[in-house]
Amino acid sequence: MKKTAIVAALLCVLLVVPAVAQTYKVAYIPQSIGQPNTNAWLEGMMRVFRKYPNVKVQSFDAQLKAELQVSYMDDVINQKYDAIVLQAMDAAALSASVKAAEAKGIPVITVNLATIQKHTASVQMADISAGYAVGKEMGKQLGGKGNVVIIQSPPGAILGVNREKGFRQAMAELYPNIKIVGAQSAEGWKKEIAITIMNGFLQANKELAGVFAVNDNMAEGAMIAAEAAGRLDQIKIWGANGQKSTLALIEQGKIAGTAYNNSFAQGSLIAEMVMENLQKKLGPSKAAETKVIQIPPFAATKETVGQIAAEDRW
Amino acid sequence: MSHHAVRRLILVGLMLALSALITVINPVFLSSGNLLKLLQEAAQTGIVAVGFTFVMITAGIDMSIGGVVAVTSMVCINFLHYTKVPIPVLVFLSLFVGALTGLVNGFFITKYKLPEFIVTLATRSILAGLALVIAVKDSLGFVQNVYIQNDSYLWFGTSGLFGIYRTTVAFLILGVGAQIFLKHTRTGTNIYATGANPTAARLTGIDTDRTTIGVYMFSGICASLAAVFISSRMMTAMPELGLGSEMDVIASVVIGGTAFSGGVGDVWGTMLGSLFLALIKNGILKTGISPWIQPIAIGGIIVVTVIVDVWQKKLREHLEARAKLKRLSAERGRDAA
Numbered sequence: 001m002k003k004t005a006i007v008a009a010l011l012c013v014l015l016v017v018p019a020v021a022q023t024y025k026v027a028y029i030p031q032s033i034g035q036p037n038t039n040a041w042l043e044g045m046m047r048v049f050r051k052y053p054n055v056k057v058q059s060f061d062a063q064l065k066a067e068l069q070v071s072y073m074d075d076v077i078n079q080k081y082d083a084i085v086l087q088a089m090d091a092a093a094l095s096a097s098v099k100a101a102e103a104k105g106i107p108v109i110t111v112n113l114a115t116i117q118k119h120t121a122s123v124q125m126a127d128i129s130a131g132y133a134v135g136k137e138m139g140k141q142l143g144g145k146g147n148v149v150i151i152q153s154p155p156g157a158i159l160g161v162n163r164e165k166g167f168r169q170a171m172a173e174l175y176p177n178i179k180i181v182g183a184q185s186a187e188g189w190k191k192e193i194a195i196t197i198m199n200g201f202l203q204a205n206k207e208l209a210g211v212f213a214v215n216d217n218m219a220e221g222a223m224i225a226a227e228a229a230g231r232l233d234q235i236k237i238w239g240a241n242g243q244k245s246t247l248a249l250i251e252q253g254k255i256a257g258t259a260y261n262n263s264f265a266q267g268s269l270i271a272e273m274v275m276e277n278l279q280k281k282l283g284p285s286k287a288a289e290t291k292v293i294q295i296p297p298f299a300a301t302k303e304t305v306g307q308i309a310a311e312d313r314w
Numbered sequence: 315m316s317h318h319a320v321r322r323l324i325l326v327g328l329m330l331a332l333s334a335l336i337t338v339i340n341p342v343f344l345s346s347g348n349l350l351k352l353l354q355e356a357a358q359t360g361i362v363a364v365g366f367t368f369v370m371i372t373a374g375i376d377m378s379i380g381g382v383v384a385v386t387s388m389v390c391i392n393f394l395h396y397t398k399v400p401i402p403v404l405v406f407l408s409l410f411v412g413a414l415t416g417l418v419n420g421f422f423i424t425k426y427k428l429p430e431f432i433v434t435l436a437t438r439s440i441l442a443g444l445a446l447v448i449a450v451k452d453s454l455g456f457v458q459n460v461y462i463q464n465d466s467y468l469w470f471g472t473s474g475l476f477g478i479y480r481t482t483v484a485f486l487i488l489g490v491g492a493q494i495f496l497k498h499t500r501t502g503t504n505i506y507a508t509g510a511n512p513t514a515a516r517l518t519g520i521d522t523d524r525t526t527i528g529v530y531m532f533s534g535i536c537a538s539l540a541a542v543f544i545s546s547r548m549m550t551a552m553p554e555l556g557l558g559s560e561m562d563v564i565a566s567v568v569i570g571g572t573a574f575s576g577g578v579g580d581v582w583g584t585m586l587g588s589l590f591l592a593l594i595k596n597g598i599l600k601t602g603i604s605p606w607i608q609p610i611a612i613g614g615i616i617v618v619t620v621i622v623d624v625w626q627k628k629l630r631e632h633l634e635a636r637a638k639l640k641r642l643s644a645e646r647g648r649d650a651a
Contacts, residue, residue: 033606060599061606067555070548071355075599078348079340092461092550116461155446156457156552165454 024055024278027076029069030087030111033061035189036216036243037263038087040314041111044267045085048275055275064154064188066093073097077104083274087111091158102284107277109270113158114292120277120285123270123293127159130259130297131166131214134238137257137299138210139175141236146178146209149201151194151218152185160189160214163240163259167212181205186218194221202229210236216246216258223254242300244313250305259297262312266295317626318583321571325586329593340600350477352596353589357485358544359559360588363566364485364492365536367584368529369430370567371496372509373576374423376530377434378415379563381441382537383556386411387545388445391460394467395450401466405542412538413531415441420527438557445553462549471547481543485585488536493581505529510577565612566591569619591615 028045030038042059049055058081060072066089076084077100084101088094088110095117098108107120114122138148150167153160164183171178182201186193194213198221201208208231213219219239226232232254239246242260249255277283285291300308336343362379369376386408393404415437422433452458462468473479496502507515508522515522537556545551570587572579591612598608 058602065554065558066550066552067544067548071595072599074351075348075596078345078351079342079600090459090550090552092459093548093552095461096547096549154554155449156459156554161456164456168454 022054024052024082025079026055026057026274027072027081027084028057028059029062029072029076029084030059031062031069031089032064033059036245036314037241040243040263041085041087041267041270043314044264044269045271045274046267047264048268048271052275055278062089064089066090069094070097073101077101077106080104081106082278084108085111085270085274086115088113088115090156091116105283107274107282107284109273110290111266111270114290118288118290121273121291121293123266123273124295125261125266126294126296127162128166128169129294130240130261131163131168131212132170133166133297133299134163134212134240134257134259135167135170136174137301138212138236138238139171139178141256141301142175142178142209144175144177147181147205147207148178148210148212149181149205149208150183151197151211151213151222152183153189153214154187155185157189160185163214164212167214178210181208186213186221189215189217191217191221191224194218195225198222198225199229202226202231208235210238210256212238214240216241216243219255219258220246220249223249227254240297242298242308242314247300247305247308247313250300250302253302257299257301260300260308261295261297263314264312269293317630318571318578318580321626322583322586325569325590329586329590332593332597336597336600340602343597343600346477348596348600350473350479350482352592353482354479354547355596356588356592357479357481358540358547359562359566359591360485360585361481361488361540361543362537362559363563363570363584363588364488364581365533366563367567367570367572367579367581368492368496368505369533370509370572370574371505371576371579372526372529373512373574374430374509374526374529375434375574376416376419376533377431377560378419378437378441379533379537380557380560381438381445382412382415382534383541383544383559384445384553385415385441385448386538386541387551387555388448388450388553390467390542390545391450391462391551392448394462394464395460401464404467408538408542409535410538412534412536414534415537416529416531416534417527419534420523420530423530424523424526442554442557449553457553459550459552462545468546468549470543471545471549481547484539484543485588488539489581489585496580501525501528506577508576561609561612562591565616568616571623573623 028042049057062069069089084106086108091113095115098115098119099117101108102119109120110122112124150164152164184197186197211222213222216239219237222237226235236256238257240259242258246255246258342348366376389411390408393399419434419437422428423430449457450460470480504520504525507520508525512522566587567584569590570583594611595608
């Protein structure tokens with residue numbers, strides 16, 4: 001009798017548990033794979049998803065093309081993924097896809113850029129604030145005067161545009177004696193393109209005091225060019241994002257600062273929101289507006305970079 | 315059966331086999347939603363590829379197609395953002411952009427005998443810059459991607475009867491029309507003749523310069539048409555839209571059997587090639603293989619296709635030479651007798 005009960009209980013477990021442990025498929029569609037930022041978000045998400053063996057994450061490399069992201073969104077909708085984490089290339093281009101996904105019951109959480117179409121949530125680095133923080137700190141370092149240049153994002157990249165807007169706003173409001181004497185965009189946010197642009201700035205401006213590159217890759221490129229020209233000690237170079245290599249260069253005194261964002265934590269927060277949604281079977285949000293969570297930036301300089309713990313460096 | 319027919323049969327067979335394999339791995343592949351999207355993806359590349367086919371048959375190449383897509387989409391965005399021009403007029407203006415680009419390409423290629431690759435690459439660069447210049451900007455001068463809300467324009471990117479996307483329908487109509495034009499008109503014959511042997515074509519009275527200009531204009535028009543459908547589907551356009559799509563277009567045409575050497579190929583092959591390419595890309599996503607494999611797969615397919623083409627051509631020439639030799643021997647034997 002006892003044996004029968006045990007066998008019956010075991011059978012119940014074997015039959016019920018698989019039915020309960022549903023497999024979830026989560027799509028991660030950043031602008032491109034392999035960038036420090038997008039890798040850090042993924043690692044942050046995986047730190048949470050690894051606790052759930054029934055969650056499978058598939059990454060899609062959009063190669064910085066909105067039309068590819070649209071294709072991938074169509075595909076994951078057709079394959080009935082359970083959730084989508086999207087770093088949209090463009091707020092308008094991905095709107096129709098986000099709408100279609102949520103209409104099919106797939107919650108969409110965007111990273112850094114919310115689409116025009118409302119969706120479940122958006123977890124963002126406060127880009128304008130980041131640019132403003134850079135401007136504020138750089139201005140202090142320059143003593144409120146001097147010529148500065150900007151290495152911009154690819155045209156139309158809202159992330160970079162917002163950072164630049166914040167930077168220009170800070171300069172205009174706080175440091176009227178600092179002149180922005182040049183701005184040029186680097187295709188694909190690439191370091192090697194930033195080197196070329198910086199070389200041009202160095203040749204055109206004998207008295208250059210500061211450079212704001214709207215991401216760390218490009219800031220490192222500017223640093224390489226300035227160092228090769230023997231003018232690194234005269235120029236305050238700032239980036240944004242806070243990737244590990246840039247933090248190391250700040251500690252060495254080669255880069256003046258960056259607007260740091262804990263991308264691991266950002267990714268983990270997104271994953272927790274996804275899991276809550278999946279486990280409670282909430283589906284797409286029915287709220288009138290997208291829930292936006294903005295992560296304030298941290299201006300990391302040589303004096304403050306030590307506050308960023310090793311496990312938070314990505 | 316001609317070798318083109320054999321090649322086409324092999325391609326269709328391969329597509330069916332791949333479709334079966336992908337369906338076994340992921341049954342979602344055969345869902346109506348997925349197939350309709352696959353056809354739409356094929357059509358987006360295929361519309362451009364139809365025009366490119368004409369150019370390749372003349373032994374030319376058009377690297378400006380990506381630039382045409384970019385600048386056409388910016389022209390559309392500007393008109394939609396700043397004016398209330400009727401959509402049919404807007405579409406006509408869009409096609410005019412492509413035709414004008416083709417005219418410029420063809421002019422420099424024929425008048426100054428410049429290499430097609432260089433001319434069209436230069437045009438691409440100019441158009442890419444022009445797209446940035448004319449892109450809609452905000453008050454601070456930053457490029458602003460406009461959200462299209464004009465229903466008449468958005469009509470192009472949506473689906474119609476039985477859920478079939480209008481892009482797909484346009485591709486089919488364009489493909490059928492282009493094939494009929496190529497195979498059943500004098501101009502079509504001239505296009506083949508210009509590609510096969512331009513000197514001989516000129517000697518027979520064909521105006522090869524006019525033919526060349528014509529095919530580049532048609533290629534530009536097709537690229538502009540694709541821009542309308544793509545920007546409509548995305549409900550916006552970026553200055554870099556279409557740049558980098560040249561590989562996919564070339565792959566579609568080459569897989570379909572049109573040779574770089576000119577004089578051979580047709581639109582049916584290109585349409586199959588576009589479908590095959592879309593199937594490969596869609597299949598890679600369905601099977602969970604890394605999307606990074608896609609460009610490797612596409613490059614590999616192009617190489618294999620070209621190798622097979624060269625091998626087939628050599629085999630055909632070898633067999634023809636053997637048959638000729640056999641015939642000559644038989645005739646000599648009869649004469650001796």
